[in-house]
Amino acid sequence: MVDGEKGLDDEPRDTYRVAYIVHFLLGAGSLVPWNSLITAVDYFGYLYPEKHVEKTFTVAYMSCSVLVLFVMMSCGFCTTRLSYRLRMNLGFAMFIASVMASPIIDWTWKKGERDENVSYILTVGSVVLCGLADGLVGGSLIGSAGKLPKQYMQAVFAGTASSGVIVSVLRITTKASLPQTPQGLRASAHFYFIVSSTILFCCFLCNNLLYKLPVMQHHNKLLFRDEPLCSTTRIWEVGKKIRWPASAITMIYTVTLSIFPGFIAENLKSRLLQSWYPIMLITVYNISDFVGKSLTALYLWQSIKNATWACVARLLFYPLFSACLRGPEWLRTEIPVVVLTFLLGLTNGYLTSVLMIMAPKSVPAAEAELAAILMVAFLGVGLVSGSVLGWVWLI
Known part of the structure; x- marks a missing residue:
């Protein structure tokens, strides 16, 4: 502990608060997929009018997220098999794939042309993938931020709180900018998912930028000297x-x-x-x-x-x-x-x-x-x- 305190005293300066901003973005990015799915309720309601989309999505997403979180804890949160950086990169890649799955399914599986149940199952499968990614990213991000100075944990939670507002404004903008017709609804939703995926890709890049910052390299030296947190x-x-x-x-x-x-x-x-x-x-x-x-x-x-x-x-x-x-x-x-x-x-x-x-x-x-x-x-x-x-x- 003395080494850790000494290390914090010698901490390099976070120039322009870049590390703080990146943690804020990663926090926001961790909930952008979920908020994107639930805010597109009008779009999914049009595609699957006979399905309880929001309730099904919620159960599928949350169950998978919690499952991954408990697996990570039971295996030791600070796992040595997958580095934090790899887990985050994998999680954001899964996020992008799951968010883009909805417009891709719609493009290739046009309403009324094929069995609606099959496309619905594929959509729910993308939600399951998104939930698994959430557990991976959320658990890794909070575990890492917990070992850093408190301002980084605050940045993560501030980011998660802002993601819902950002996505809601994005959905309102895309919906209002196109005609209120079935074709306009689909086009606005597709654009909305593409922009959400772009945000996630920026988070993916920021996650890899984070480790090139001197302040984070300093903290990582201290981070990996610690013993694993978890035992039963x-x-x-x-x-x-x-x-x-x-x-x-x-x-x-x-x-x-x-x-x-x-x-x-x-x-x-x-x-x-x-x-x-x-x-x-x-x-x-x-x-x-x-x-x-x-x-x-x-x-x-x-x-x-x-x-x-x-x-x-x-x-x-x-x-x-x-x-x-x-x-x-x-x-x-x-x-x-x-x-x-x-x-x-x-x-x-x-x-x-x-x-x-x-x-x-x-x-x-x-x-x-x-x-x-x-x-x-x-x-x-x-x-x-x-x-x-x-x-x-x-x-």
């Missing part, structure tokens, strides 16, 4: 210490993913906004989630206990959104739904940031990184649980 005994011990914030983060994403994006995109309708309605709601959620995650820079809730109770209180979203679906006529209008969606994203972003910041601080410094990785794993459990519970709305 140590995971269990740290897990017991953070059981309350871990349970809370699971509850946050169980509630959120059971409502967003599936319920919001498929179950709620608007005669006024029509196909724009789910896109608008997803954009409102992404903006409020970004605002919530940014608020911790102004005020950080210091009590894990109070934050946990706040997570329990979010269960109230279930009856409130149910009322928007089956309640009085005035509750089934756009304004109450938009307000509830904003609050869903705001509380999700803020409480996630509070728990992810406070949980590692509740354990000794030597266990802080493992605590952060375990929090991500429990977050993933919430994602899968919520995506499965989202099907209950069909009852």
Whole structure:
């Protein structure tokens, strides 16, 4: 530890904050594929009108992502078989392939010409590939950033929060720029996926640029001298210490993913906004989630206990959104739904940031990184649980 502190004292200067910016971009890039898939709800709804696209995508993506994350942890997070750089490059290559799969399938498998079920299965397969890449990139990125000075972890989370806003603005721009016809819808979606893939390719290049920066070369010398984080005994011990914030983060994403994006995109309708309605709601959620995650820079809730109770209180979203679906006529209008969606994203972003910041601080410094990785794993459990519970709305 003394060597590490001495190394940090001798750390080269991050000129123009390039390393920080690259970590921000990598954080954003890690969620661009997922946000690209869910924000194109109008496009997939047109291609597969009889399928529950958003709910199916959510279960397929989240399950595969969490599976990879737990495999990485069980095998030792700091694996020696695949370097961090190789894992990231492989993950972003898988991201690009999965995002481009949708327009390629559409180009070669035109609607109505062949069996729609086959093209749908291929599309879901691309979502599975995307989920596997997410587990690989997300787990590697957070594990690496956890060993670096705290500003790099902050950059990663700031990037993930911004990705939803970036993709939503991109989808609105591409959709509005072309005629509101089936042909215009497909063309706008294809352009949207191509731009998203270009962003991912830039992240791929940035990931390889990162290791040529003097500041990162300095940190990597310290990074690879460390012992692997994970053993079953140590995971269990740290897990017991953070059981309350871990349970809370699971509850946050169980509630959120059971409502967003599936319920919001498929179950709620608007005669006024029509196909724009789910896109608008997803954009409102992404903006409020970004605002919530940014608020911790102004005020950080210091009590894990109070934050946990706040997570329990979010269960109230279930009856409130149910009322928007089956309640009085005035509750089934756009304004109450938009307000509830904003609050869903705001509380999700803020409480996630509070728990992810406070949980590692509740354990000794030597266990802080493992605590952060375990929090991500429990977050993933919430994602899968919520995506499965989202099907209950069909009852």
